[in-house]
Every structure is written in structure tokens, then in C-alpha cells.
Amino acid sequence: SQTIHQWPATLVQPVGSPLSLECTVEGTSNPNLYWYRQAAGRGLQLLFYSVGIGQISSEVPQNLSASRPQDRQFILSSKKLLLSDSGFYLCAWSAGGADIQYFGAGTRLSVL
Amino acid sequence: KQEVTQIPAALSVPEGENLVLNCSFTDSAIYNLQWFRQDPGKGLTSLLLIQSSQREQTSGRLNASLDKSSGRSTLYIAASQPGDSATYLCAVLGNTGKLIFGQGTTLQVKP
Numbered sequence: 429s430q431t432i433h434q435w436p437a438t439l440v441q442p443v444g445s446p447l448s449l450e451c452t453v454e455g456t457s458n459p460n461l462y463w464y465r466q467a468a469g470r471g472l473q474l475l476f477y478s479v480g481i482g483q484i485s486s487e488v489p490q491n492l493s494a495s496r497p498q499d500r501q502f503i504l505s506s507k508k509l510l511l512s513d514s515g516f517y518l519c520a521w522s523a524g525g526a527d528i529q530y531f532g533a534g535t536r537l538s539v540l
Numbered sequence: 541k542q543e544v545t546q547i548p549a550a551l552s553v554p555e556g557e558n559l560v561l562n563c564s565f566t567d568s569a570i571y572n573l574q575w576f577r578q579d580p581g582k583g584l585t586s587l588l589l590i591q592s593s594q595r596e597q598t599s600g601r602l603n604a605s606l607d608k609s610s611g612r613s614t615l616y617i618a619a620s621q622p623g624d625s626a627t628y629l630c631a632v633l634g635n636t637g638k639l640i641f642g643q644g645t646t647l648q649v650k651p
Contacts, residue, residue: 434583471544472584472629472641487638518583525637526571531584 430455434519434532441539447492447506449535451519454500459521461502462529463494466516478502479525514539542567542634546642553620554650561615561645563630568608575604575615576629578644584629588615620649 431454441447453459463475474487476494484494491510495503502519519532543566553559563573572591576584588597588604590613596605603616613630627646631639 471643472631472639474638477638516581520584526633528574528586528589529639530586531576533583534581536581 430521430530432519432521432530432532434517434535436535437533438536439538441509441537443511443539444508447504447509447513447537449504449517449519449537451502451504451532452500453521456500456521456523458499459523460525460527461496462520462522463502463504464518464520466518466534468515472518476504509539511539513537542570542632542636542640544630544632544640544642546628546630546645548645549643550646550648552648552650555620555622557620557649558616558618559620559647561617561628561630561647563613563615563642565611565613565632565640567634568611569635570608571633571635573604573606573613574631574633574639575602575613576631578627578629580627587628617647620647622649622651624649 433452461478464472466472478484478496481496492506517535520529522529545564547562570592574589575587577587578584590597590606601618606613625648627644629644631641633639
């Protein structure tokens with residue numbers, strides 16, 4: 429069966445520090461991969477998605493970037509965190525663009 | 541631009557009650573609609589997916605309906621239990637290939 433892992437579960441970082449969140453999927457190949465952010469009082473917002481290795485689409489201009497160095501690995505990064513980057517970050521995968529999306533457990537990021 | 545609205549934002553019911561959560565969307569050109577459950581501080585769990593050609597889907601005590609022409613979906617929960625307490629999110633997949641989420645309905649089922 430397929431599983432999705434995200435880490436860390438929680439993270440507290442100072443403003444201006446770098447960020448690296450990792451997401452891996454097991455039990456499937458060539459998945460579509462997604463990064464979402466859920467800010468307090470707001471809905472889920474799609475940040476990035478990827479349909480293959482090295483292929484990244486950005487949905488909103490922001491301080492973050494994403495990379496997909498391996499088929500089942502998706503990384504969310506920042507060189508310098510802003511206060512506004514605080515939120516709950518969720519990784520998801522699907523077999524195709526119109527298929528069910530399965531979500532990881534999320535990372536709670538607090539930028540202080 | 542697709543917009544998804546969920547009403548009510550919060551709901552509190554006694555255990556055993558049947559209840560309906562509502563979701564509406566502005567653009568009827570969708571591929572599918574998904575209902576998710578989110579427990580506090582946790583990720584999303586997919587509950588039901590309804591393809592645009594379908595009218596409803598059922599899983600256990602959950603039944604989701606879709607009326608694409610009117611831009612509405614409902615999630616019916618039968619015989620609610622305290623374990624059903626969570627936030628329920630609906631999301632539509634349109635021709636942009638991206639899921640657009642509603643803000644969610646936070647449900648509390650009191651024992």
C-alpha cells in the first residue's frame with residue numbers, strides 16, 4: 429500500500445533562517461506531488477505541484493521554492509524565512525491529475 | 541475563478557443526530573469533488589470522491605451528493621458519533637487541474 433511521510437512534524441524557526449521540509453511517498457511510482465499551506469483562519473492554498481522529477485509548477489509568488497530530486501521525494505525550501513511563512517504545510521500525492529489526493533500528516537511551522 | 545464555500549462554518553449536534561454539511565462552488569465545469577476530514581493539527585483524510593458524471597457516493601454512514609448544474613454538494617452523516625468531531629473540507633477539481641478548497645465546517649458531536 430502507499431504511504432506518505434512528512435517531517436518534521438513541528439518546527440520553530442527564527443526570521444531569516446533557512447527552511448527545508450521533506451516529503452516522501454512509498455508504494456507508488458511517478459506520482460503527482462503537491463505542497464499546500466493552511467494558514468490560521470484560511471483555507472488550504474496550493475503552493476507547488478510536480479508531475480515528474482525536476483518539474484515544478486509554482487502557484488503563487490512567494491518566499492518559498494520546491495524541488496523534486498527523486499521520483500518520490502518532494503522538498504519545500506526557503507533561503508530566508510519571513511513571519512508570514514508561518515502555517516501548517518501539507519504534502520500530498522495522487523496517481524494522476526484527476527485522482528484522489530492523499531495527504532501527509534503535515535508540518536506546523538512557526539516563524540518567530 | 542472557482543470559489544468554494546462551505547456553510548455552516550461550525551456545527552454542534554448531540555450524538556445520534558443525522559446531519560448535513562453543505563458545499564457550493566461557482567464554476568460548474570469540474571472534474572470531481574472530494575470531501576476530506578481533518579482532525580485538529582493533523583493532515584487530511586479523503587472521505588469520498590464524486591466524479592462529475594456521478595450524483596452520489598456512499599461510504600458507511602457517509603453519503604455525498606453532487607448537483608453540478610447548481611454548483612452544490614452535500615455530505616450527509618447518519619447517526620453521528622463523538623468520533624465524527626472534526627473539520628470537514630470539500631474541494632473541487634476544475635479544468636486548471638488544481639484542487640480548490642472550501643474553508644471547512646467544524647463539527648462537534650456531543651455525547
